[in-house]
Amino acid sequence: MTTREQVMDDYLDRLHRSLRDIPTSQREGIISEIVTHIDEALDAEPDDSEASLRNVLDRVGDPDEIASEARERLDIRKPRTSWLDTLAIVLLLLGGFLGVIGWIAGAVLLWLSDVWSTRQKIIGTLVVPGGLLPAFLLLALPGDTGSSTCGPGVVNGIKTTVCQSTGGPSPLAQGVAIGLLVILVVAPILTSIYLGRTLMRARRLPADPTS
């Protein structure tokens, strides 16, 4: 890669990063227009040296400046963040172990927060209700040694009757159980990371110029 390509790539990287919190529909449009603008400006330059490119990029402006202009023009304000947002993530993941009320408290904090979008709040609530508790309950199910047992059990947080036939669980049933367990452990952790990243990004945003 030539230095010139490197300079261009760095600029576009910074532009994408700076505009990250602009809604996708508008961000894509703004970036593609700026890229077109740069191409046209380069065509108007006398040569294709690195110096010409740097001049063009200087005139287009600093990505952070473009981003702050975008936030202001598109009326995107910095969300209010507080320690309650962190608590929401912790309770959603682990609150189930304090009793169902712990997880519910996390969900309430999630929905009251200013940080996450409605879509993110739905994901946070549904993946997985109870956080890591369902995985724990699945592990705690009594193992089957071969006799036929029927009794109350909990699968995926729902009370139900669990029956198992004689001869022990089939390899298929075991495979399904292990797969389910992995999903129940991994999914809520991924959700926490996802919500946490949005929260960290919101904390890093520059303060509202109007407030």
Add this chain to the structure above:
Amino acid sequence: MVAQDRLVAQMRRGTLEYCILALLRKGDRYAFDLVRELAALDGMVTSEGTIYPLLSRLHKDGQVSSTWQESPSGPPRRYYRLTSKGRASLASFSEEWTRFRDAVDQLVGGAK
């Protein structure tokens, strides 16, 4: 002096969108052309890239519309056009602006 610089910057910021609408009054323009013309106006914009978020908002507001047109050289270009909403908004600003300018001129105009 800092407060005054900020005031001037705010006045430019506030009037920039009407300058865009006014440039489109004469006919459709493509973005690059529009941006270069605005940037050429003395002190109107600090950097060319900052105009695109504003164009995006005017588009979302329905004050301008856009169409793609083939260009004689290179890829197709996005042309912007003033909508009737944009025209109305420009007309009402222009009236306010004239009143404001006249009033300030009357008091400050001869103060050199």
